[in-house]
Amino acid sequence: MLNIPTQSFPAPSSQQRVGQSGRTKVALKPGHSLMDWIRYSKSGKDLTGLRGRLIEVTHEELQKHNTRNDCWTCIRGMVYNVTPYMDYHPGGEDELMKAAGIDGTDLFDQVHRWVNYESMLKECLVGRMATKPNTAIKGIFNTGNKITTSTHLFVYAVPIMCCLYRYDWFQTATTVHLVIYTQRKIPNSGCTVVDLEAGVLRVEKWQLKMDVYFVIYFIYAMTRFVISFSALSTLSAEGKWSSLGEPLEFHNTFLSKKDRALFFRDCVLVSKTEVNHNTRVFQLQLPRGTVMHVPVGKHVYLKSLIQGTEAVRPYTPVDQSLSVVPDTSSEKTGLYLMIKVYPDGLLTQHLNGLHIGDHVSVSGPEGTFSLRPLRDTTVLYLLAAGTGFTPMSRLIRVALHESFAIRKTQLLFFNRREEDILWRRELDELTAQDERFQVEHILSEPCESWTGRKGRVDDTIIKDFLSRPQGSKCYVCVCGPTLFTEQTIRLVKQQGFSEEEIHAFQG
Numbered sequence: 001m002l003n004i005p006t007q008s009f010p011a012p013s014s015q016q017r018v019g020q021s022g023r024t025k026v027a028l029k030p031g032h033s034l035m036d037w038i039r040y041s042k043s044g045k046d047l048t049g050l051r052g053r054l055i056e057v058t059h060e061e062l063q064k065h066n067t068r069n070d071c072w073t074c075i076r077g078m079v080y081n082v083t084p085y086m087d088y089h090p091g092g093e094d095e096l097m098k099a100a101g102i103d104g105t106d107l108f109d110q111v112h113r114w115v116n117y118e119s120m121l122k123e124c125l126v127g128r129m130a131t132k133p134n135t136a137i138k139g140i141f142n143t144g145n146k147i148t149t150s151t152h153l154f155v156y157a158v159p160i161m162c163c164l165y166r167y168d169w170f171q172t173a174t175t176v177h178l179v180i181y182t183q184r185k186i187p188n189s190g191c192t193v194v195d196l197e198a199g200v201l202r203v204e205k206w207q208l209k210m211d212v213y214f215v216i217y218f219i220y221a222m223t224r225f226v227i228s229f230s231a232l233s234t235l236s237a238e239g240k241w242s243s244l245g246e247p248l249e250f251h252n253t254f255l256s257k258k259d260r261a262l263f264f265r266d267c268v269l270v271s272k273t274e275v276n277h278n279t280r281v282f283q284l285q286l287p288r289g290t291v292m293h294v295p296v297g298k299h300v301y302l303k304s305l306i307q308g309t310e311a312v313r314p315y316t317p318v319d320q321s322l323s324v325v326p327d328t329s330s331e332k333t334g335l336y337l338m339i340k341v342y343p344d345g346l347l348t349q350h351l352n353g354l355h356i357g358d359h360v361s362v363s364g365p366e367g368t369f370s371l372r373p374l375r376d377t378t379v380l381y382l383l384a385a386g387t388g389f390t391p392m393s394r395l396i397r398v399a400l401h402e403s404f405a406i407r408k409t410q411l412l413f414f415n416r417r418e419e420d421i422l423w424r425r426e427l428d429e430l431t432a433q434d435e436r437f438q439v440e441h442i443l444s445e446p447c448e449s450w451t452g453r454k455g456r457v458d459d460t461i462i463k464d465f466l467s468r469p470q471g472s473k474c475y476v477c478v479c480g481p482t483l484f485t486e487q488t489i490r491l492v493k494q495q496g497f498s499e500e501e502i503h504a505f506q507g
Contacts (some may be wrong), residue, residue: 014090026092030101034346037088038309041123048081048126052159055127062129066101068093071128074105079126097197101127117301119310120264129493169244176241193364196289200248204263204364264303264361265290269354270334272504275422278341279387281318282351284362285334294335296394297369297505302337303361304350311347314366315339316390316505322426335362338422340387369503371398377475378407381466383488385414385480389422391505395477400434407472411439412465414457418443418450440465462491 041047051253054294055078057072065072073096086093091111099103099107108117126172168179178201201283210334258321265282275281286292299316315337341352354360382392392411399409415421429441442453442461455461468474476497478488492502 015293026090027111028090029087030237031290032088033344034088035307037085037213040084040088041120042308045084046121047084048429050126054125056130057127057420058130062103065099071096071100073099073102075103075105077129078118079129080117080121081126082124085121100286116310116357140478153447168434171241172321176244186390192291193263194289194291195263197265197287201245202263204391253267253377262363264301264363264367265357267362269356271356271357272352272354275338279422280339280352281337282337283334284337284360286362292364294365295369296398297503298363298365298367299361299390299391299505300335300337302347302351303363304347306346306350311350311413316367318390318393322393322396322430323500333450338387338390338393366461367505369505373475373500373503374398374403374406374440375404376405376473378405378472379469379474380406380409381474381476382409382411382462383414383465383476383480383492384411385457385484386420388478388480388484388505389413390478391479393423395497396430396437400430400437407436409437411466413439414441414442414446414460414484416443457488459491459494462488462495466492466495466497467494470496474501474504477505478502 039071046052052088057074062072062074062079065081069083069084071086072081074080082089082096083100086096089096095111154250172176180233181368195202199440259316265287267286269282271281271283271285273281297316300312301312301314303310303312305311317335318338320336339348339351341348343349351360380395382395384392396409396411397495399406411427413427421427421441424441430437431439442455442457443450444454444456446452446454453461466474466476474497476492478485478492480488485506489502489504493499
């Protein structure tokens, strides 16, 4: 089934950005891991203190519950008693207390939007925030040959006036063509995602206004069940259609991209390829009725139900290899995700245990990265640690095969041991084949035979790596564990690079 956004999600005030402060983790007491919390929350104990009742919470009532032993918080209009979760929170008690007695949506999204709090805190749900009734907004829908007006209730506070779709459709002997008019030409950059399932067509189009991406939804129940779908929005049909169909709830909604709900579709595991001793490339095939291209530097979220709890994590797609330029015109290329399997990783262990043909839920493209700064960049610096290499792999391809401006691309790759280096052979081959690309490996725990550089990111290493050739325009991309990213950004700025010259991938 298509998971059309629910009324409790999204919230218009949500920032849903990961700040450069990153996540702070604390050492949890024994017996307080994620799996321990799942077992505790399913023990049948009353975690809300309300004996199973759900209540409507006013702002005044929420503000009363602001102590360590009585802590309520609101996330996207739903109120949770997080008191029993205090000792299980990876970020520690202090982080949770920042949202005590207030709407914690922004604080939550700044650190980990991807966490499925609805499932994790399900047993802590107190109720819904008391809100004023929303105003009905009228949307015009073109259903065939006549224009009708339909009134729908929106639960989103739209920041600007609703922007309505204009579209045409026509039918040939074998197909139905849907043409959606946009304000500008949409490049092959992931600005449009299309899903067709069980006769329901869902189109999500991004539109840039005032440097903010907004999303318009096109959600329709088709007149007849559609047999096939292609990237050109051509629908196979049998018989003559009298109308395109009927608009469904949330059709023609217009909201800020950062405030919309994640939408997932079921993908099939096609292959698993070993990269090194603990990392695999998972190839996922999109559903037959889905057309989706993940732009360079964007990530997707994977979601699976594990022991009754939904686990959600972000992963950045890679190309099939560094040496093969992907055919983005094909809808059958699917997704390649390079994922490190952690011994105690709830989702990664689950993914590693999947068999070919098994399913996993995948969201659409997410992330703030844009290729625009690279248009006039001449020197591209990439600093990665571990699987922070994944967004860099596609950036390397763009720099070498699609950019006319970039003259030099340098990768500084940090790992613990030699066997941890991802795609080392391909990186070395690329260095030998293309003089515009250079890679330097730095190991923190090298073996005695290692002749390369040793250590961790520090001021000396960054000084040696970064330079500004005369007349050049530089850009720096950083990705890795939170502490690595924070320290690297600080050191890069100390070398005179501005905020506009740096992008930190967060996840």
